Amino acid sequence: MGVAHSDALKPAAPSYWQREYSPRATIPDFQKYFDGWAERAARTRRELHGRTDIAYGSDARERLDVFRGRESSGTIIFIHGGYWRAFSKDDFSWVANAFVKAGLTVAILSYPLIPAVHLADISRSISKAINFLMREILSAEERAKLVLAGHSAGAQLAAHFLASTAADAGLACRLDAIVCVSGLFDLIPVGRAGIFSGLDLLPGELYAASPLYLPPPDHAAVLLALGAQETREFHRQSERCADAWGERVTGLIRVPERHHFSVIDDLYDAETVLGRQVLSFFDKAP
Numbered sequence: 043m044g045v046a047h048s049d050a051l052k053p054a055a056p057s058y059w060q061r062e063y064s065p066r067a068t069i070p071d072f073q074k075y076f077d078g079w080a081e082r083a084a085r086t087r088r089e090l091h092g093r094t095d096i097a098y099g100s101d102a103r104e105r106l107d108v109f110r111g112r113e114s115s116g117t118i119i120f121i122h123g124g125y126w127r128a129f130s131k132d133d134f135s136w137v138a139n140a141f142v143k144a145g146l147t148v149a150i151l152s153y154p155l156i157p158a159v160h161l162a163d164i165s166r167s168i169s170k171a172i173n174f175l176m177r178e179i180l181s182a183e184e185r186a187k188l189v190l191a192g193h194s195a196g197a198q199l200a201a202h203f204l205a206s207t208a209a210d211a212g213l214a215c216r217l218d219a220i221v222c223v224s225g226l227f228d229l230i231p232v233g234r235a236g237i238f239s240g241l242d243l244l245p246g247e248l249y250a251a252s253p254l255y256l257p258p259p260d261h262a263a264v265l266l267a268l269g270a271q272e273t274r275e276f277h278r279q280s281e282r283c284a285d286a287w288g289e290r291v292t293g294l295i296r297v298p299e300r301h302h303f304s305v306i307d308d309l310y311d312a313e314t315v316l317g318r319q320v321l322s323f324f325d326k327a328p
Contacts, residue, residue: 056234056236059231063235099167099174104152105131107150115146115184116186117148118147118189120191123224123306126164132152153199157241160243168199189323191221191222191320192222194302198225200222201283205257206256216261219323221267222283223268226279253283254283263290265291265319267297268302295316
């Protein structure tokens, strides 16, 4: 079952879309989250002593970090958000904290950003990074179970990778699950918010980059999560994905007392509902 057209483009003032898709406008203290992520990430890199700044492509931002748990029995690959134009792996090293301690390997990706590249170029970088990990970095044990996770724009990239490559026999991996936190699955209403204003978008680029307009994936569990306090449009994005992808979706978690920037913090702690759900894909408990 696919989704033919966006049902989110009902008549509305531009201010509606801008409010719904601009978390900074509804979260006054957003900067404290950004600062906290960077500080926590630097501390994690000092403590975990991973392999950092591994080049997986020729672009200066095609770099990844790998943090290994003792006798790792699987791998989590994390893709950061930032509306395809902000942040890097260096802001999210802390995602590795709880999962490395649980005996997993965690890879954190950076990728080229708009407006220097198009959305399709970013998707190609994600595919390149994942295949590089499978072929050049991870051991057989680390490849035994693979979970791809992303936040916001990173969730779009994770979902797009799964949906667009599910039938590609040339890939070096087959994912066991993806975790989409505050995901964006239809980019057409996101465009109404002015997120892509000033860009030289190719015809149909938002449509092509929207996981909801691709055939549903033929494998892997899909966990959807978002903060209960997020705007209605972010809830609708996940609801539509759950409807379109049907039996692939194992859960849609609305985390209480969390908004767009605080919900991803729950990956820092394996004792949270979100942390426990991710560990369950590896048959682990915190």
